[in-house]
Amino acid sequence: MRFAPSPTGYLHVGGARTALFNYLFARRNGGTFILRIEDTDQIRNVDEALGGILEGLRWLGLRWDEGPEVGGPRGPYFQSERLALYAEAAARLLASGNAYRCFCDPDELKRRREAALARSLPPKYDRTCLALSRDEAEARAAKGEPHAIRFRMPDGETTWEDLVRGAVTFRNETLDDFVILRADRHPTYNFAAVVDDAAMEISHVLRGDDHISNTPRQLRLYAVLGGRPPQFAHLPMILGGDGTRLSKRHGAVSVTAFRDEGILSEAMVNFLALLGWAYDGEREIFTMEELTAHFSLDRVSKNPAIFNYEKLGWMNGEYFRALPLARRTELVAEDLRRAGALPESAIADRSFLERAVAAVGDRMKRPQQFLEYATYLFVERVEPEAGPWAELRAKPLAAARLRKLAAALEAASPFEHDPIEAATRGLATSEGVKAGEVIMPARIALTGKKVSPGIFDVILLLGRERTVRRLRDAADRLEAASQAPAA
RNA sequence: GGCGCUAUCGUCUAGGGGUUAGGACGGGUGGUUCUCAGCCAUCAAACCGGGGUUCGAAUCCCCGUAGCGCUACCA
Numbered sequence: 001m002r003f004a005p006s007p008t009g010y011l012h013v014g015g016a017r018t019a020l021f022n023y024l025f026a027r028r029n030g031g032t033f034i035l036r037i038e039d040t041d042q043i044r045n046v047d048e049a050l051g052g053i054l055e056g057l058r059w060l061g062l063r064w065d066e067g068p069e070v071g072g073p074r075g076p077y078f079q080s081e082r083l084a085l086y087a088e089a090a091a092r093l094l095a096s097g098n099a100y101r102c103f104c105d106p107d108e109l110k111r112r113r114e115a116a117l118a119r120s121l122p123p124k125y126d127r128t129c130l131a132l133s134r135d136e137a138e139a140r141a142a143k144g145e146p147h148a149i150r151f152r153m154p155d156g157e158t159t160w161e162d163l164v165r166g167a168v169t170f171r172n173e174t175l176d177d178f179v180i181l182r183a184d185r186h187p188t189y190n191f192a193a194v195v196d197d198a199a200m201e202i203s204h205v206l207r208g209d210d211h212i213s214n215t216p217r218q219l220r221l222y223a224v225l226g227g228r229p230p231q232f233a234h235l236p237m238i239l240g241g242d243g244t245r246l247s248k249r250h251g252a253v254s255v256t257a258f259r260d261e262g263i264l265s266e267a268m269v270n271f272l273a274l275l276g277w278a279y280d281g282e283r284e285i286f287t288m289e290e291l292t293a294h295f296s297l298d299r300v301s302k303n304p305a306i307f308n309y310e311k312l313g314w315m316n317g318e319y320f321r322a323l324p325l326a327r328r329t330e331l332v333a334e335d336l337r338r339a340g341a342l343p344e345s346a347i348a349d350r351s352f353l354e355r356a357v358a359a360v361g362d363r364m365k366r367p368q369q370f371l372e373y374a375t376y377l378f379v380e381r382v383e384p385e386a387g388p389w390a391e392l393r394a395k396p397l398a399a400a401r402l403r404k405l406a407a408a409l410e411a412a413s414p415f416e417h418d419p420i421e422a423a424t425r426g427l428a429t430s431e432g433v434k435a436g437e438v439i440m441p442a443r444i445a446l447t448g449k450k451v452s453p454g455i456f457d458v459i460l461l462l463g464r465e466r467t468v469r470r471l472r473d474a475a476d477r478l479e480a481a482s483q484a485p486a487a
Numbered sequence: 488g489g490c491g492c493u494a495u496c497g498u499c500u501a502g503g504g505g506u507u508a509g510g511a512c513g514g515g516u517g518g519u520u521c522u523c524a525g526c527c528a529u530c531a532a533a534c535c536g537g538g539g540u541u542c543g544a545a546u547c548c549c550c551g552u553a554g555c556g557c558u559a560c561c562a
Contacts, residue, residue, distance in 0.1 A: 008562090038562060106560055113559085120488040123558070148560050165492070174490045174558085182560040189562045213491060213557040236493080243554060274499065274511090281501025282510045301500075304555065308498050311512040321525080363524040373523085424521090439521035451523040 002034040009049040010254035011056025024295035035067030056255040086187035098224040102129040149181040158216035163233035170216040198227035209234040262366030267316040317365030335367040359457035382448035399478040406471040445474030
């Protein structure tokens with residue numbers, strides 16, 4: 001079992017889903033999860049790009065048994081360090097006549113390909129260099145003439161039993177004599193993958209279904225290189241909302257970006273697992289342990305799946321709300337610090353922050369939402385939002401009630417939840433109105449908004465002094481405004 | 488163009504020769520509470536089209552259509 005990403009700088013959710021399925025399959029079946037880095041393309045970066053991949057995998061909790069940083073008996077785990085293996089395998093194919101040297105100019109081939117495409121013809125390599133005698137080819141190679149090595153595709157057809165799709169067949173003539181070793185002696189993907197999968201004794205290959213058409217090529221390579229091919233399973237692709245391959249323009253795509261937006265790794269894993277796999281269609285919440293216990297390839301879907309950001313958000317809420325208060329507070333503190341949203345002293349007062357987080361309670365689906373429900377706790381004075389303020393002004397008795405509430409709260413003793421509630425409701429009763437008639441104006445005066453945690457929690461958090469001051473301040477302003485109706 | 492894969496509510500999916508075609512997200516409505524969130528209840532919402540096989544097809548087969556993928560000296 002292996003996951004073999006190329007170092008692209010970050011772990012894409014599609015890659016993450018593939019990695020997860022590989023991991024689950026290996027764990028479920030007592031296999032070994034190998035991480036191999038496919039860095040055969042010289043053009044692409046490697047070092048810093050690798051970090052993002054490993055970080056993403058680790059964050060998700062997908063620990064590899066063998067691979068970078070942990071080593072293992074089948075190393076090295078970077079293809080760039082396995083060049084000798086590919087050269088040796090290519091030499092064997094050359095010797096057996098299953099491959100041949102190609103001196104064609106890449107630019108010329110590209111032109112021909114485009115020309116063929118323009119005339120609606122299949123853009124296959126025309127086997128020009130297959131016609132070269134072996135002596136001539138060897139002589140030109142010996143002179144140092146640049147050339148690639150191509151696989152000689154045999155006639156016939158290639159079939160395999162895909163673990164998620166069943167039998168898949170390709171006619172070899174549609175496959176082309178593809179390059180296995182480039183002029184710079186680096187292997188191409190299909191070749192390196194086969195040489196390594198064979199050497200690493202890979203039993204199962206789970207990958208995206210964009211690799212389906214690579215599979216017959218690889219199978220052909222196995223046939224001439226020797227070694228039993230692994231079993232293949234092609235997973236459905238993950239698409240964006242418009243039905244095309246998920247990419248940056250659809251929104252966040254790297255798992256670390258989701259992390260930074262407050263998505264919990266447990267939620268990410270759970271959500272990814274459901275993209276292309278289902279337990280029974282009913283149950284949706286699974287821990288990693290439960291996933292490894294239940295995962296099986298025959299419940300993997302064949303249809304591409306559109307990445308639903310909203311459902312991820314919902315699922316994150318499920319996990320976030322289930323976290324112990326201390327943990328939620330910790331996550332909120334981390335986010336506040338990262339965003340630089342509050343002075344360090346406010347963040348450091350952990351017991352107050354914890355009370356605030358408790359008051360916000362189920363309203364948060366992710367730490368980032370904390371301030372939506374709590375900003376007023378951390379400012380000297382609130383500036384009511386226009387809509388709510390206008391509503392307050394529309395109530396002629398509001399100012400007077402605010403003052404009465406202030407007085408009632410000054411008298412409430414002790415200054416705790418129940419006496420505060422009793423004082424507030426008592427006022428409503430004596431005013432002959434429903435509690436909401438007192439509470440909503442208070443909410444606007446105290447928080448500046450129409451939406452907040454429970455009012456008694458807010459009052460408690462604010463403390464008697466600040467509460468009373470804000471109530472009276474709002475009353476003052478209401479009265480001033482009614483003097484000058486223009487505002 | 489060629490080759491391949493796929494096709495159940497808007498989305499993720501369960502099911503599979505006879506079902507009121509189930510669940511979840513999202514949406515609507517009602518309830519609960521001081522608002523919101525949450526929770527509870529409830530509603531709307533789907534088998535791509537056409538042929539065939541069959542007593543019976545959404546399910547099996549074929550064709551079509553659509554979407555996606557591959558068609559590199561990328562992976």
